[in-house]
Amino acid sequence: MPDLALLANGGKIVFASSVDDRHPPENMLDGDEKTFWISTGLFPQEIVIELGGSEAQKVSSLRFSGSNIKTARVEVSTDSTPSSFSSASQETEYPNRKGEVHGEVLSLNGTQSARFVKFVVTGGWDSFVSLHKISVGQE
Numbered sequence: 001m002p003d004l005a006l007l008a009n010g011g012k013i014v015f016a017s018s019v020d021d022r023h024p025p026e027n028m029l030d031g032d033e034k035t036f037w038i039s040t041g042l043f044p045q046e047i048v049i050e051l052g053g054s055e056a057q058k059v060s061s062l063r064f065s066g067s068n069i070k071t072a073r074v075e076v077s078t079d080s081t082p083s084s085f086s087s088a089s090q091e092t093e094y095p096n097r098k099g100e101v102h103g104e105v106l107s108l109n110g111t112q113s114a115r116f117v118k119f120v121v122t123g124g125w126d127s128f129v130s131l132h133k134i135s136v137g138q139e
Contacts, residue, residue, distance in 0.1 A: 002052075003135040004059065005029050005117070010052025011136075014082055014116070017046045028134045033065055033101075036132040045121040045129065048082050051136060056113040060138045062089075065103040066131040069094055070123040074106055076114035088112045096125045101132055111138070 005011035007029045016025035018040035025047060027035035039045045051057050056078040064072075071093050075085035088108045117136050121129055 003031075003137055004051040004053070004057050005049050005134055005136040006031055006052070012050050013047065014050050015046065015048035017044070023130075028131045031133070033132045036066070036130045038130045039121070039124075039128050041127050043121060043123050047119045047131070047134070049117045049119070049134065049136065050082070051115060051117065056115045058111050058138060059114050059117070059136050060108050060111045061136075062106045062108070062117065062119060063103065063133075063135045063137075064106070064119070064131060065101055065133045066129060067097070067099050067101045068124045068126040068129045069104075069121055069131075070096070070125045072106060072119065072121050074108060075118040075120065076112050077116040077118070078113050079115065082116040082118070085116070085118050088114070088117075091122060099126065101130070
């Protein structure tokens, strides 16, 4: 199954709650784990991704690599604009890896229809978090 969030597959960032010009949010979707987005402090931090394709897609998981992410959840929207979201996962807590970049899978509450996916970082192990890659697909 292709990564529906990848820039090369038509995915795009439509909102990020913080932006650092040196590490823009599009870095999360470029497929290169050496590039990344970094928050500018405070929580929650939200990233809204429009999935590739013109219609809602069936998705069941979100994979990410990043650092200092303590808790996160996923919401989805099938609307034509990213205005109304529903919960798609439980809030999940991740271990403190002391700033190391690591990969995680956030399983959704079953298969979901989504045109937009919102990744919400609700807490961090430090004041700032980084996201090197987000991919959305089916398990």
